[in-house]
Amino acid sequence: MASLTLNKIVKRFGSLQVISDVDLSVEKGEFVVFVGPSGCGKSTLLRMIAGLEAISGGELRIGSEVMNDVAPAQRGIAMVFQSYALYPHMSVRKNMAFALETAGLPKPEVEARVNKAAAILQIQNLLDRKPKQLSGGQRQRVAIGRAIVRDPQIFLFDEPLSNLDAELRVQMRVEIAKLHRELGATMIYVTHDQVEAMTMADKIVVLRLGKVEQIGAPLDLYNNPANQFVAGFIGSPKMNFLDATLLSSDETGSVVSLAGQSLRIPRGLAAVHEGRVQLGIRPEHAMLSSGDIALGQMEIVLVEHLGGNTLLYGKLSDGQTLTVQVEDQARLGMGDTVQIFANAARCHLFTGDGRAFAAV
Amino acid sequence: MVGAAVQRQRAGRFVAMREGYGFLLPWFAGFFGLTLGPALFSLYLSFTKYDLVSDPRWIGMANYVRIATADAKFSQAMHVTFTYVFLAVPLKLAFALSIAMILNKGLRGLPIYRALFYLPSLLGGSVAIAILWREVFSADGLFNQVLAVFGIKGIGWVTTPETALYTLVLLTIWQFGSSMIIFLAGLRQIPQDMYEAASIDGASPRRQFFKITLPLLTPVIFFNAIVQTIDAFKAFTPSFIISEGTGGPVNSTLFYTLYLFQEAFAYFRMGYASALAWVLVMIIGSFTAVSFFMSRYWVHYDE
Amino acid sequence: MSERAEERLPGVQYSRWSGIRKHTMLCCVSLVMLYPLLWMVSSSMKPENEIFTSASLFPSHFDLSAYKRGWFGLDVSFGRFFLNSLIVSVLSVIGNVMSCSLAAFAFARLRFPGRHLWFSLMLGTLMLPYHVVLIPQYILFLNLDWIDTFLPLVVPKFLACDAFFIFLMVQFFRGIPRELDEAARIDGCSAWRIYWKIMLPLSTPVLATAAIFSFIFTWDDFFAPLIYLGDPTHYTSQVALRSFIDSTNQSDWGGLFAMSSLAVIPVFVFFVFFQRLLIEGIATTGMKR
Incomplete structure (x- = not known):
């Protein structure tokens, strides 16, 4: 186990800068998830940590050592690839033993470590098979096993579950989380799936266009997103953003006008800001009954029954669209009108350029 | 610190060089010794009269002129x-x-x-x-x-x-x-x-x-x-x-x-x-x- | 018609006759094409006087004496020639597979300054007619005193001079997922170990294809042995066949056909056993043979 520090890490391909000034510190034993839309640079960043991509600028430390130009094998990391990257011509046992044999470890020790890892992952009965005789989930385990045997300081996962079907994905998610607890290892995990990020991470790093948007614990990101992008990216269904006008703002909160109503939201910006803002309300926080602020009437355009809850898509009186998630099965249909309420404490405000108002 | 980073990058590049050119060694020998070298030499010979016994004698475009006309x-x-x-x-x-x-x-x-x-x-x-x-x-x-x-x-x-x-x-x-x-x-x-x-x-x-x-x-x-x-x-x-x-x-x-x-x-x-x-x-x-x-x-x- | 039409796809015109017509036509074309080959083999087993008097494929009686006559038809026996061909071909296979796979690995997988330049130069040599380098190469080998040895035929193969095989392998290597190399790097492999432990074992199809074509091309090669080999004891089978027609044995058609038939056997054997590899090799790379 080791800590990891990124200091102003930059990656350039020619004149194109794909990673800009990333600062991050990962504590020993922490489970950190890099999340972001495709092309945000999360995989590139992971590959730079692994040593598969050269670092154009900045400093990478694992433990206390600078690792910028150290060969991948000498960094004390292990990586699980999206495609698993199992050597197709080697048995599972060989796959897992390969790194140790390359390092010249004595045979009995190689065997002991392979067996131990196989036991952890419960794949002892697969050891003599070739990768193509395995199911997707089994391959995934072997890929993780190959990482475990090396006893790395840091585990790196590059979207490891994206090739699995939905059911298996949930199952493996739980297992990786369990494995993290058992091994107590530092893990860095890349995904584009915010659900995976929310469920697995101690700490989430949200990336967009090669820049860090926010770093924090899952619920922090959910409750206090630093900007509109993070607010929209974390949480499902996506947060509603409504155009509103800021009437006043101070350290005790802000007043905005939306569809002709004045709403007091307990969020503020140090510098007083006036004009157009975005009011953010998560669908699960918009309600049909009580609430301390009222958003007015909504005409329902579409209803999705999910069984356990219901999604209502509708239009407010000023024509802005809104999604509302209600518990259980709502007996509502297209064309019905409902009154929408919310709790002011769960509303968010964003400036025109996307910065969040802080909670007061 | 910048100097050290540059030096490390150079070292990395050197390894890449050594690997790449190492693997290409046989091909380089063939390319220069049996392809590029001979091709250039034959270009030179094409402007000479040469019978393997005496040294090549420069005759300019004469070979090409003869091909084209005579x-x-x-x-x-x-x-x-x-x-x-x-x-x-x-x-x-x-x-x-x-x-x-x-x-x-x-x-x-x-x-x-x-x-x-x-x-x-x-x-x-x-x-x-x-x-x-x-x-x-x-x-x-x-x-x-x-x-x-x-x-x-x-x-x-x-x-x-x-x-x-x-x-x-x-x-x-x-x-x-x-x-x-x-x-x-x-x-x-x-x-x-x-x-x-x-x-x-x-x-x-x-x-x-x-x-x-x-x-x-x-x-x-x-x-x-x-x-x-x-x-x-x-x-x-x-x-x-x-x-x-x-x-x-x-x-x-x-x-x-x-x-x-x-x-x-x-x-x-x-x-x-x-x-x-x-x-x-x-x-x-x-x-x-x-x-x-x-x-x-x-x-x-x-x- | 209405009864059967129900089983058929709507609007598609089916004709049993068109199928039979096609098969008949294809069979005729095959027969015409293969007849000369069959004729060669059958002529080698006919009594001498029947070769040019009957177009039939079936000899009046089997007579294998032509094989014996042909085998010893020149001062040196054909056993020697076939052995020479075998030596040159096997060495060429080894040389080509080794040297071309090394170069192909570098081009396909390693990142080093200048690799794009060298790769395009390599592709350029694909286009360069052999005749341009022929004379200087001859002079070079003459000065090295290699004339009348196998060295001029074999050494270039160890120096990856057949750019075509490099190209073939680069194409294949590029199809192997890069993650495997990366996983191997993380597992601590050097470039050499990745090449040896990952790339080569995964490339057996292309290595086999290259080996087989390399063997066939070398076995059939006529130009280089014609130029470089002077002493009949060094002849390969192709040059020997040619001197067979030049020699006073002009009239021994049976012997000539017998030796010609033997000379195509190795290629034919590869055809029978590795047809699929050969056809795939051609289909994916567009080789000319």
Whole structure:
């Protein structure tokens, strides 16, 4: 186990800068998830940590050592690839033993470590098979096993579950989380799936266009997103953003006008800001009954029954669209009108350029 | 600190260099020692008179001037080679494409036919086949024996100047198998749903061929044509065997490469032969360049 | 018609006759194409006087004496020639597979400054007619005193001079997922170990294809042995066949056909056993043979 520090890490391909000034510190034993839309640079960043991509600028430390130009094998990391990257011509046992044999470890020790890892992952009965005789989930385990045997300081996962079907994905998610607890290892995990990020991470790093948007614990990101992008990216269904006008703002909160109503939201910006803002309300926080602020009437355009809850898509009186998630099965249909309420404490405000108002 | 980083990067680059160039070592030796070096040397030789015994003597453009103006045998070789190339290649490709079209229509026994048609193409480069061909078309050879069955008395096809070259054209067409395989692979690339869409749109099979198959196959046709033409310009063995190295009868099978071989290794005019080699490069090069230029007007690329 | 039409796809014209017609036509074409080959083999087993008097494939009685006559038809026996061909071909296979796979690995997988330049130069040599380098190479080998040895035929193969095989392998290597190399790097492999332990074992199809074509091309090669080999004891089978027709044995057609038949056997054997590899090799790379 080791800590990891990124200091102003930059990656350039020619004149194109794909990673800009990333600062991050990962504590020993922490489970950190890099999340972001495709092309945000999360995989590139992971590959730079692994040593598969050269670092154009900045400093990478694992433990206390600078690792910028150290060969991948000498960094004390292990990586699980999206495609698993199992050597197709080697048995599972060989796959897992390969790194140790390359390092010249004595045979009995190689065997002991392979067996131990196989036991952890419960794949002892697969050891003599070739990768193509395995199911997707089994391959995934072997890929993780190959990482475990090396006893790395840091585990790196590059979207490891994206090739699995939905059911298996949930199952493996739980297992990786369990494995993290058992091994107590530092893990860095890349995904584009915010659900995976929310469920697995101690700490989430949200990336967009090669820049860090926010770093924090899952619920922090959910409750206090630093900007509109993070607010929209974390949480499902996506947060509603409504155009509103800021009437006043101070350290005790802000007043905005939306569809002709004045709403007091307990969020503020140090510098007083006036004009157009975005009011953010998560669908699960918009309600049909009580609430301390009222958003007015909504005409329902579409209803999705999910069984356990219901999604209502509708239009407010000023024509802005809104999604509302209600518990259980709502007996509502297209064309019905409902009154929408919310709790002011769960509303968010964003400036025109996307910065969040802080909670007061 | 910046200095250290630069130094480390240099070290990393050095490892990459060492690995890359290490693996390329044999290729470098071959490239410089047996390809680039010789090519440059032959360019130099083409401006000299050289007989292997005395030193090369610089004569400027004299070899090229003679090739262009005063060498009747060169003109004959050009005539023979061009006739051969522009007869054999189109016929071979047309034949290969027709057979591929027939085979592609889900016919049973495709692998067997494909194998049988490929066999001559695989064996064809050998001296044995050239010898066989010579005997098939000799005065009392197989071809005339078959003609005799129909009461026709044939001539010695390989010994008659008017027909000798055509037996070589036939030999080339006979080896259509590999082109056919490439066409078959190309035909298989055309998605079936395109034909399904076309039949729903009411296109007849004939229209489908001209509007779907042929346009989508043009890259493969182009590729095949280039490869086969370049190869045909370089043909040597059959004309050497059929004419016993002379290019006869009456220089009627004097392929360019055979003429070059004679100049170099029968008369030891190494300078002149080098000039001939470079003229061949120019011919093939300009042919390829023109083809690529023309391809814009008829070759259909997806991207 | 209406009864059967129900089983058919609508609007598609089915004809049993078109299938039969096609098969008949294809069979005829195959027969015409293969007849000369069959004739060669059968002629080698006919009594001498029947070769040019009957187009039939079936000898009146089998007579294998031509094989014996042909085998010893030249001053040196054909056993020697076939052995020479075998030596040259096997060495060429080893040389080509080794040297070309090394170069191909570098081009396909390693990142080093200048690799694009070298790769395009390598592709350029694909286009360069052999005749341009022929004379200087001859002079070089002459000065090295290699004329009349196998060295001029074999050494270039160890120096990756057949760019075509490099190209073939680069194409294949590029199809192997890069993650495997990366996983191997993380597992501590050097470039050499990745090449040896990952790349080569995964490339057996292309290595086999290259080996087989390399063997066939070398076995059938006529030009280089013609130029470089002078002493009949060094002849390869192709040059020997040629001197067979030049020699006073002109009239021994049986012997000539017998030796020609033997000379195509190795190629034929590859054809029978590795047809699929050969056909795939051609289909994917567009080789000319």
